[in-house]
Amino acid sequence: MxxxxxxxxxxxxxxxxxxxxxxxxxxxxxxxxxxxxxxxxxxxxxxxxxxxxxxxxxxxxxxxxxxxxxxxxxxxxxxxxxxxxxxxxxxxxxxxxxEYDEGWDERADALEECMQHVQGKAREVIDLNYRVGLRYAEIGQRMGMKSEGVRTLMKRVIAKLRECMERKLEWPAE
The missing domain is CATH 1.10.1740 (Rna Polymerase Sigma Factor; Chain: A)
Known part of the structure; x- marks a missing residue:
């Protein structure tokens, strides 16, 4: 036991x-x-x-x-x-x-809110990469996409998430 x-x-x-x-x-x-x-x-x-x-x-x-x-x-x-x-x-x-970054929780909450706006294929790609840990080629096989297409979609989603985070946390745009 x-x-x-x-x-x-x-x-x-x-x-x-x-x-x-x-x-x-x-x-x-x-x-x-x-x-x-x-x-x-x-x-x-x-x-x-x-x-x-x-x-x-x-x-x-x-x-x-x-x-x-x-x-x-x-x-x-x-x-x-x-x-x-x-x-x-x-x-x-x-x-x-x-461990000592007090803004960690604030950023995690903001990211969670931003992720609610990511839906469909974009959400599936993000989840397969970050939650499941699959590589682009594996995601592409699962979703009927080329790995380059997965990479491009990931870049777009990450850019949109960055913009959302910048707005929510009032970060200066890069």
Whole structure:
């Protein structure tokens, strides 16, 4: 019974933190495919370590540490040796950006409101890319579109979402 509880807890942790780990890996320099792979490796390593959750912030910090470790191992295997001091600065920037940014919720609410205006094929493409995690070619296959068409549609939708966000949050237009 304990293993079922552990599995359910870990599934919840994955659901809650997967995007954050992926974004962190992209922030520190991973390509999309590297971030995909290293995100999986991060959660696998956390599972194998029998990690136990204390609270959300501690969990996020632990997962960032594991992700960074996996990223550094990948770089070393490719013969690249980044300076550890670079990562200390990056980590500090990330924490400030994500954890101490009081506007985060405001932006999330604005994005949610803007997303309500995205419908039809455009909404489906956005959901398949960002919620399901499919690549343009996979989305194109599902929707009977070429990957270039998916990319173009995504660019248009993202531009409209940016305009909507700028209006709602009173950002200066770029």
């Amino acid at each position: 304990a293993s079922i509880d552990r599995r359910a807890t870990f599934e919840r942790i994955i659901h809650a933190h997967q995007r954050g780990v992926w974004r962190y890996l992209r922030f520190i320099g991973c390509s999309r495919s590297e971030a995909d792979d290293l995100t999986q490796e991060t959660f696998l390593a956390a599972w194998k370590s029998e990690f136990e959750e204390i609270n959300e912030a501690a969990t996020a910090g632990y997962l960032r540490t594991v992700a960074k470790s996996r990223f550094l191992m990948m770089l070393r295997s490719k013969g690249r040796r980044p300076k550890e001091t670079e990562f200390a600065e990056v980590d500090a920037d990330w924490v400030q950006l994500v």
